[in-house]
Amino acid sequence: MLWYVIRRLLLIIPTLLGLSVIVFAIARLLPGDPVGLAAGPNATPEVIASVAAEFGLDKPIPVQYWNYLTGLLQGDWGVSLFSRRPVAADLAEFVPATLELVIAALLIAVIVGIPLGLLAAIWRDGIFDYLTRTVSLGAIAMPRFFLGLLLQLAFAMALNWLPLSGRFPLIEFPPERITGFYTVDAILIGDWHALGVALQHLALPALALSLSPLATILRMMRASTIEVLQQDYILTERALGIPSWIILFKYTLRNAVSATLTVIGLYVSWLLGGTVLVETIFDWPGIGLYSTQAILGQDFMPVIGVTLVIAMIYLVTSVIVDILQAVLNPKVRLQ
Amino acid sequence: AQGSKVMVLASAVDIPNFDPHVATGYAPAMLFRNVYDPLVRVSGNPPEIQPGLASEWALSDDGLTYTFTLDPDAVFHDGSSVTAEDVVWSIERILRLQRGNAWMIEGIVEPGATRALDERTVEFTLTKPYAPFLQVMIWMFIVNKDAVEPHLADDDGQAWLMSNIAGSGPFTMGRYQTGNLYQLMRAENDWHPGGGNLDGAIWKITRETSTQRLMVARGEAHMAMDLSAEDMKALDGTDGVDLIYETEYRTFSIKMNTQDGPLQDVNLRRAISYAYDYDAMLAAAGPAELMTGPLPTGILGFDPELEVPRRDIEKAREYLAKSEYAEGGFTLTARYASGYENMRRWALILLESLKELNISLDIQPTAWPDIVSSVARPETAPDFHFIFQTANYADPDNIAYAAYHSSRNGTWQNPTYGNPEVDTLIEQARGEIDAEARAEIYGEFQRAVVADAPDLFGVLEKRKLALRDNVRNFVFTPVAANAVELLPLSLD
Amino acid sequence: MSKPLLKIEGLGHVYGARRGLFGTSPAFRALTGIDISVARGESFGLVGESGSGKTTLTRNILGLERPSEGHVLFDGHPVIDLGRGGERRLRRRMQIVFQDPQASLDPRMTIHDTIAEALVIHGPDLGIARSGYTRRVLDLLEAVGLGREHLYRHPHEFSGGQRQRINIARALAVEPELLILDEPTSALDVSVQADILNLLQRLQKELGLTYFFISHDLGVIRYTCDRVAVIERGRIVEQGPVAKIFDTPSQDYTRKLMDAIPDPDPDLSPLRRLA
Amino acid sequence: MSQIDTSLPRAGLARSARAEARARAIYRFRQSLLSVIGLAIAVILITVALLAPWLLPYPDDVTGAVNPAVAFQPPSAAHWFGTNSVGQDIMTLVIYGSRISLLSGVTVILLALIIGGALGVIAGWVGGWIDEVIMRITDLLLTIPSLILAMAVAAALGTGIWNMIIAITITWWPTYARLVRAEVAAKKQEQFVIASRVLGVGPMRLIGRHVLPNIVTPVVVKASLDVGFAILLVASLGFVGIGVKPPTPEWGTMLAEARNYMPQYWWTAIFPGTAIFLAVLAFNLLGDGLRDVLDPRTRR
Amino acid sequence: MALLDISDLHLSMRSFEGETPILKGIDLTVERGQIWGVVGETGSGKSLTGLTISRLLPNTTARYTGGQVLFDGKDVLRAGERDMRALRGGRIGMIFQDPTTNLNPSFRIGTQMVDAALHAARDKPAILGLTGRESRRARRRAAWQASVALLESFGLHDAEDRMARFPHEFSGGMRQRVLIAMAMIGQPDLLIADEPTTALDVSVQSQILRLIHRLVEERNIGVMFITHNLGVVAQLCSHVAVMYRGRIVERGPVSKVLKAPEHIYTRALMDAIPTARAQMDTLRGIDWPLRDRIEAEIAATAKEVTA
Ligand SMILES: Nc1ncnc2c1ncn2[C@@H]1O[C@H](COP(=O)(O)OP(=O)(O)OP(=O)(O)O)[C@@H](O)[C@H]1O
Ligand SMILES: Nc1ncnc2c1ncn2[C@@H]1O[C@H](COP(=O)(O)OP(=O)(O)OP(=O)(O)O)[C@@H](O)[C@H]1O
Ligand SMILES: [Mg+2]
Numbered sequence A: 001m002l003w004y005v006i007r008r009l010l011l012i013i014p015t016l017l018g019l020s021v022i023v024f025a026i027a028r029l030l031p032g033d034p035v036g037l038a039a040g041p042n043a044t045p046e047v048i049a050s051v052a053a054e055f056g057l058d059k060p061i062p063v064q065y066w067n068y069l070t071g072l073l074q075g076d077w078g079v080s081l082f083s084r085r086p087v088a089a090d091l092a093e094f095v096p097a098t099l100e101l102v103i104a105a106l107l108i109a110v111i112v113g114i115p116l117g118l119l120a121a122i123w124r125d126g127i128f129d130y131l132t133r134t135v136s137l138g139a140i141a142m143p144r145f146f147l148g149l150l151l152q153l154a155f156a157m158a159l160n161w162l163p164l165s166g167r168f169p170l171i172e173f174p175p176e177r178i179t180g181f182y183t184v185d186a187i188l189i190g191d192w193h194a195l196g197v198a199l200q201h202l203a204l205p206a207l208a209l210s211l212s213p214l215a216t217i218l219r220m221m222r223a224s225t226i227e228v229l230q231q232d233y234i235l236t237e238r239a240l241g242i243p244s245w246i247i248l249f250k251y252t253l254r255n256a257v258s259a260t261l262t263v264i265g266l267y268v269s270w271l272l273g274g275t276v277l278v279e280t281i282f283d284w285p286g287i288g289l290y291s292t293q294a295i296l297g298q299d300f301m302p303v304i305g306v307t308l309v310i311a312m313i314y315l316v317t318s319v320i321v322d323i324l325q326a327v328l329n330p331k332v333r334l335q
Numbered sequence B: 001a002q003g004s005k006v007m008v009l010a011s012a013v014d015i016p017n018f019d020p021h022v023a024t025g026y027a028p029a030m031l032f033r034n035v036y037d038p039l040v041r042v043s044g045n046p047p048e049i050q051p052g053l054a055s056e057w058a059l060s061d062d063g064l065t066y067t068f069t070l071d072p073d074a075v076f077h078d079g080s081s082v083t084a085e086d087v088v089w090s091i092e093r094i095l096r097l098q099r100g101n102a103w104m105i106e107g108i109v110e111p112g113a114t115r116a117l118d119e120r121t122v123e124f125t126l127t128k129p130y131a132p133f134l135q136v137m138i139w140m141f142i143v144n145k146d147a148v149e150p151h152l153a154d155d156d157g158q159a160w161l162m163s164n165i166a167g168s169g170p171f172t173m174g175r176y177q178t179g180n181l182y183q184l185m186r187a188e189n190d191w192h193p194g195g196g197n198l199d200g201a202i203w204k205i206t207r208e209t210s211t212q213r214l215m216v217a218r219g220e221a222h223m224a225m226d227l228s229a230e231d232m233k234a235l236d237g238t239d240g241v242d243l244i245y246e247t248e249y250r251t252f253s254i255k256m257n258t259q260d261g262p263l264q265d266v267n268l269r270r271a272i273s274y275a276y277d278y279d280a281m282l283a284a285a286g287p288a289e290l291m292t293g294p295l296p297t298g299i300l301g302f303d304p305e306l307e308v309p310r311r312d313i314e315k316a317r318e319y320l321a322k323s324e325y326a327e328g329g330f331t332l333t334a335r336y337a338s339g340y341e342n343m344r345r346w347a348l349i350l351l352e353s354l355k356e357l358n359i360s361l362d363i364q365p366t367a368w369p370d371i372v373s374s375v376a377r378p379e380t381a382p383d384f385h386f387i388f389q390t391a392n393y394a395d396p397d398n399i400a401y402a403a404y405h406s407s408r409n410g411t412w413q414n415p416t417y418g419n420p421e422v423d424t425l426i427e428q429a430r431g432e433i434d435a436e437a438r439a440e441i442y443g444e445f446q447r448a449v450v451a452d453a454p455d456l457f458g459v460l461e462k463r464k465l466a467l468r469d470n471v472r473n474f475v476f477t478p479v480a481a482n483a484v485e486l487l488p489l490s491l492d
Numbered sequence C: 001m002s003k004p005l006l007k008i009e010g011l012g013h014v015y016g017a018r019r020g021l022f023g024t025s026p027a028f029r030a031l032t033g034i035d036i037s038v039a040r041g042e043s044f045g046l047v048g049e050s051g052s053g054k055t056t057l058t059r060n061i062l063g064l065e066r067p068s069e070g071h072v073l074f075d076g077h078p079v080i081d082l083g084r085g086g087e088r089r090l091r092r093r094m095q096i097v098f099q100d101p102q103a104s105l106d107p108r109m110t111i112h113d114t115i116a117e118a119l120v121i122h123g124p125d126l127g128i129a130r131s132g133y134t135r136r137v138l139d140l141l142e143a144v145g146l147g148r149e150h151l152y153r154h155p156h157e158f159s160g161g162q163r164q165r166i167n168i169a170r171a172l173a174v175e176p177e178l179l180i181l182d183e184p185t186s187a188l189d190v191s192v193q194a195d196i197l198n199l200l201q202r203l204q205k206e207l208g209l210t211y212f213f214i215s216h217d218l219g220v221i222r223y224t225c226d227r228v229a230v231i232e233r234g235r236i237v238e239q240g241p242v243a244k245i246f247d248t249p250s251q252d253y254t255r256k257l258m259d260a261i262p263d264p265d266p267d268l269s270p271l272r273r274l275a
Numbered sequence D: 001m002s003q004i005d006t007s008l009p010r011a012g013l014a015r016s017a018r019a020e021a022r023a024r025a026i027y028r029f030r031q032s033l034l035s036v037i038g039l040a041i042a043v044i045l046i047t048v049a050l051l052a053p054w055l056l057p058y059p060d061d062v063t064g065a066v067n068p069a070v071a072f073q074p075p076s077a078a079h080w081f082g083t084n085s086v087g088q089d090i091m092t093l094v095i096y097g098s099r100i101s102l103l104s105g106v107t108v109i110l111l112a113l114i115i116g117g118a119l120g121v122i123a124g125w126v127g128g129w130i131d132e133v134i135m136r137i138t139d140l141l142l143t144i145p146s147l148i149l150a151m152a153v154a155a156a157l158g159t160g161i162w163n164m165i166i167a168i169t170i171t172w173w174p175t176y177a178r179l180v181r182a183e184v185a186a187k188k189q190e191q192f193v194i195a196s197r198v199l200g201v202g203p204m205r206l207i208g209r210h211v212l213p214n215i216v217t218p219v220v221v222k223a224s225l226d227v228g229f230a231i232l233l234v235a236s237l238g239f240v241g242i243g244v245k246p247p248t249p250e251w252g253t254m255l256a257e258a259r260n261y262m263p264q265y266w267w268t269a270i271f272p273g274t275a276i277f278l279a280v281l282a283f284n285l286l287g288d289g290l291r292d293v294l295d296p297r298t299r300r
Numbered sequence E: 001m002a003l004l005d006i007s008d009l010h011l012s013m014r015s016f017e018g019e020t021p022i023l024k025g026i027d028l029t030v031e032r033g034q035i036w037g038v039v040g041e042t043g044s045g046k047s048l049t050g051l052t053i054s055r056l057l058p059n060t061t062a063r064y065t066g067g068q069v070l071f072d073g074k075d076v077l078r079a080g081e082r083d084m085r086a087l088r089g090g091r092i093g094m095i096f097q098d099p100t101t102n103l104n105p106s107f108r109i110g111t112q113m114v115d116a117a118l119h120a121a122r123d124k125p126a127i128l129g130l131t132g133r134e135s136r137r138a139r140r141r142a143a144w145q146a147s148v149a150l151l152e153s154f155g156l157h158d159a160e161d162r163m164a165r166f167p168h169e170f171s172g173g174m175r176q177r178v179l180i181a182m183a184m185i186g187q188p189d190l191l192i193a194d195e196p197t198t199a200l201d202v203s204v205q206s207q208i209l210r211l212i213h214r215l216v217e218e219r220n221i222g223v224m225f226i227t228h229n230l231g232v233v234a235q236l237c238s239h240v241a242v243m244y245r246g247r248i249v250e251r252g253p254v255s256k257v258l259k260a261p262e263h264i265y266t267r268a269l270m271d272a273i274p275t276a277r278a279q280m281d282t283l284r285g286i287d288w289p290l291r292d293r294i295e296a297e298i299a300a301t302a303k304e305v306t307a
């Protein structure tokens, strides 16, 4: 088991390596002139050349890649052309914010989606089932940005229950950084006021982000529960007279969740991408916002950095999912 | 620092770099004006030069030598006092780096032309008389030489100054998060006389103007910097919010490619100048006024009587007939910085206007850096190039030199236009000290430019700001519109 | 006995040993030292438990798998590495009917198209012109007891027994010499099974086919085959004429297989005797 | 379970089983009201898109006509959906926007299907190292969130509908490569394919006649669902400001612009937003319904 | 009173085409100590008859249109779900065809067995040697021990150890034994086995048959053994019922029915079996003319009965 985990984690390295090649190629082979940006509006050709030299952009692309790679091994993720700040420092700042948002959204989706999906399967073809089926299809079709706007409109502008945007009140200081997750840090240092405030800020963006995965998890959970309920072993368990709540919440649930788990794992990547829009709307200082700015400015070092971080998170998640899968489903052997 | 007197300013613009000799733009300018000091400051409306680090200064009769005397109280944040040597070092650094605002003194102050006469006296020897000298000096910030020297490395300290402050301003940097917020805190040993009660300020990056508007309305921000006309209208009548509409030297014009493509033809350019629907442009702009020629209204030498094209389809057709493209039937490209709502509207108006001449328009919203690189050469530059220009100093030279002198070809302010006669006029005016004579030259300059029709002269948008009414002592300064100086402000 | 139609010599097959990036899946030896020869016109039976390697053997005979050792000779020629043309000629002479009648038919094709496909491929060799395909398909259908009305239906419109007839018709379309039958009736009801077995016997008599008949049902083998081989975990443990093997099995394994078959005569029940 | 009473083949064949299968499919589709609604919306949407030029109340607005005098009119008889910041009729823009959304949504999926499908067939059929290489590349691409990848590519290519379509296609083909590969690899092992192989059928014919027709179902279901998501991605790109060129009206871009006018000029946001929602919903419902019809096993 | 008494059972199943009658008047009586074999071709309704006895058919699609099923004198067709649950496991045990799919793959064998035992012990604590007042833990321990003992007695060595394993770690024959053990742990009076050996190798099959036979001998239970293999019936069963399209066309002691079948369908079935002793060309399938004759004979008997 431990050996398996180590091996899987090691396997991430070649994947990231391959990914860095692809992303680097995409970033450098596409048209667009990032140097113009770095040199500034009044730059003369000489200045542009010197900037290109400064960032090593005058070298052939393979050499650039090699330099990037060797830098990466030393913890140097390159420098933003635009701000000239090290990408690593920016990522350290923004990744926790995004992760906090994504994890919150995922928690909402799982905690609400799984029971609702189970119930919909149990009361299959009933009113509740019909309702959740309809609403969840709507939720999947709902553009996150539109939903975010509507949520802002309702809960921040009209009702004034929750803050409009941001991660923490501006003039207050967030809890001292331990993990970078405001909520977790607030708990760790026991600052309940900060926790409340952080949660208030988290609520709307997490909700906007969670709705689509929630609906998908619900549907998946419903489908797999129904599938499981049709299995022969359920008939056997019923024939043994085992009470239906044990059949449902013990024997069915685990099998159904293990089928749903894969979807949840896949959603992590989606959520990380989805933060781009949600962070823009809610002014959430995370990698989504960061990468949007970088992409619009064709500042490719941050873009590569963000991509690699997201891929890393995704790959680690899939290892976790596989481990959970193996815990839930003994047939899956960790090879 | 969790003091109650913290002012929140909502702005769309980030401060990616803290080096006052490198970064430009209004957000960095705001930072520099508050954490660094120049020799002289500007404030008020109309803007006036006031003492900064220098308590007094003098100009020699030949107009070539400026002598500044430093304020004896002036100290940097580390407690050391500001000396003439720091000033010399800073100016030399500006000239060495050739970035940021260096172009303002380029060719006027040569390296080595700044000398420390003693501990508190600095002397500048100019290569030629330069009327706006004091006005550009407000952008030359003085850095603590001793603080930077240990971190010089091989880049003249750029890496270090990018994220560190070595200044003498009333505020210093507190916590910050790139792309999100920057918190300024009152310097412990603030030496500046007078000033308000602010403990600090937060520059909050808020990209959506509607969010800025809501923040001000909800009291979450004290000032919003980038509001649209619609936002202002929406805020009108909101309790506790004051709206500020101010004229400033910020021009919008649509530059035409005079070196490549159909628009090389002056008659075609004239035809388009007459076809453009200026009234629609004004209507779409919100509070603004139309420009009369290349210079902003009210600046020295501005000619209100100047004959500029206004919409006149007859005349437009006449000129079109005179051009090589009498029939129309071709497509021109227009490029603007994506995200600028008003530019989008004006582009649509241009498209609509060109239909009258049977010309189609390909509108290309483009990332600003791409625009900058595309205008470097006439062949890659678009036919129409949309730009805002803000005068950083209240002098016509600012716009005239940057936007119409042929030596600036290839830059975003003047990609293609050049006319030897105009060049001569600009240079003459630069060297002339007598105001009236300068105004005369600029009058001639304006007529010459209008005759060439290189631009569609657009609008002067009013600066639109929203301010909570518990902010006291705010005075708008045109040349530093959003680069708010916090020192005098107070919060109730 | 003249030259055997099918000759298998020292055949061994090892599955797996797939090398992944990290670790290899262990190899699995499915067949070891198989020696079989089948004469023209006879019915050769192969019995064995599930997983004993029967299907693997057929795949090797058909040239769908490359043997790990030994070789398969059809009419004196190897069945692999024939090139495109040689392979087609071999396919014409050797056909197979699989266990699952449903899975062996393309669900999206009509019966006509399914059977005619064989003619499209081999028409020139068989001397049948394009215009004659439908006629020939009809003949084949009639030979297996189906009729004109079934021509343009899809597989799911048939019962299991009918589907197996279609499979047989398709296999016969190319006029093969050897027909491999991999448990052709084990998915069918007994009553249907009887029909198919009778059909196969009739066809053999009429067309002079050679059968290689696989089953785990000893009754079926006994009923249809002349000679039989017993396979246990990839090895032939016994082979010989049906009567001899069934009446005087020399191997424990064979005896065990025989004993385990429940006989429909209640008097022969070991349980009842025990009681 | 669709099972035909095998004990009674004569009775079962009385009515053509094909017609019966079709009847069953239509029954299943009709049974789900939602699928019917989805189909209806999709049909309306497509009709509107096709007939757009004749439906526009203010056709000039599509090509960028501006009329600042009537900016920000609330919905009224003259402007059912109100007007925007330059006085364009929002209904006109929304109707015309359906063309952009549908065109790009459908084109993206078709292109992705062709590219991904071809590579998937090669990978699944040939196997070996070719399979490894193709699949590793798709795996890699799939670890990058599609929105970010599409944004990056689109930003680099510049605005314009075709650039956008290319960008989205680049992010989308791997999903089809995966699906098709898995299906082809599975079908390759199916008995009926082996049976045809044993008959001497060559690889091209095997793929064309036996494998591809039998993988159509999951591919069509995924494609119809994906059209909805492609429309969503197009709108997302528009929303972040990387999309079509003005004056071409596009829903996401309209919504991004409208954002600045919330809540006063709510109509500028509500109508394009609802249009996106309905379009995506329609294809989701349709895909769901198709899945029920074509693939009864996964039904509920 | 008979253990199980099915009389004139009619069952219809609903699908989109409407309601189809599936069982058309089943009569069957099973006594303790009897092993009834139920044979017939596929789709004749064998499984549905078995499921009906434990009322395991979904009541959304299944509708009982007539007759009654008395188990120990109690009409199960009219019993509530709660009562049925009490019967299942504790009074009626069931095993099904495919041992690979009938065990829950995600749970240890022990977990599944203990749950079955605990359920059965709620009504009959004595089967675990309990009085009904023990703590949860004590009951669990007893259930565990009873399971181990039962598995051991079924010839599963190291049962203690195997209880902690997952189904996929077992061979098919072992799994089927586990399933039988699960069905028997509640010490039911009636065992319904739906083709429990069809998926198994012949050698394993004979072991399972022996096990079921032993259970009847030792515990004097009634068994309903569904199969389509007449050989198995001949080996194991005391009685046989032959089903054809929703009806029982012939029933009686095995020795009588198989030796001297009366009904034409039974004879046809017998003729279709290739045995080790069968001669060439003696097999006869059931073709259409034959089917017509079967139908005719059924119609005739039905008329006789009504007459
Ligand atoms: N592709 C494969 N890779 C690895 N092992 C395989 C493969 N195919 C079959 N085997 C193994 O080879 C052995 C023989 O399989 P084969 O299918 O030939 O048996 P069989 O006698 O036909 O069984 P059955 O009666 O169940 O059809 C089995 O243990 C099986 O698990
Ligand atoms: N859920 C259902 N809905 C509708 N009809 C059904 C359902 N289950 C079974 N049937 C039909 O009922 C009939 C009898 O089915 P049953 O499963 O009892 O047959 P069987 O005798 O057990 O056959 P086999 O030997 O194949 O197991 C078949 O015609 C079948 O199609
Ligand atoms: Mg086999």
Ligand SMILES: [Mg+2]
Pocket (backbone or CB within 6 Å): E046, E047, E048, E194
């Ligand atoms: Mg059955």
